[in-house]
Amino acid sequence: MDKQELYQSLETVEVQLQDALLQVQAMKEMLTSVVNNLELENKYVRERLQELEKMQVPTVQKEEDASTRSQVQENLNHLYEDGFHICPSSYGAKREGECMFCLEILYRDS
Numbered sequence: 714m715d716k717q718e719l720y721q722s723l724e725t726v727e728v729q730l731q732d733a734l735l736q737v738q739a740m741k742e743m744l745t746s747v748v749n750n751l752e753l754e755n756k757y758v759r760e761r762l763q764e765l766e767k768m769q770v771p772t773v774q775k776e777e778d779a780s781t782r783s784q785v786q787e788n789l790n791h792l793y794e795d796g797f798h799i800c801p802s803s804y805g806a807k808r809e810g811e812c813m814f815c816l817e818i819l820y821r822d823s
C-alpha cells in the first residue's frame with residue numbers, strides 16, 4: 714500500500730465514521746423522543762390512577778355498613794321491646810323480665 718492508497722483508505726474510513734456518527738445522533742434523538750413520550754404517558758397514567766383512587770368509595774361503603782348496622786340494631790330493639798329474646802342462647806323466645814345477655818347486645822355499640 715503506497716502513501717496515496719493509504720490516504721484514500723483513510724478518507725473512506727473517515728466518511729464511514731461520519732455516517733456512523735450521524736446514525737448514532739439520529740438514534741439518540743429518536744430515543745430521547747421515545748423517553749419523553751413515555752414520561753408524558755407515565756405522568757398521565759399516574760394522574761389518572763390518583764383520580765381513580767380518589768373516586769373509590771371506602772367512605773361511602775363505611776357509611777352503608779354503619780346504616781345497615783343501625784338498621785339491624787333498631788330491629789333488635791323492636792324485637793326486645795316486643796318481649797322476645799335477641800341473645801344467641803334464647804333468640805326469639807318469649808322473654809320474662811330483663812335479660813342481661815339481650816341488653817348486652819342492645820347496648821354493645823352505643
Ligand SMILES: [Zn+2]
Nearest residue numbers: 798800812815
Ligand atoms: Zn336474652
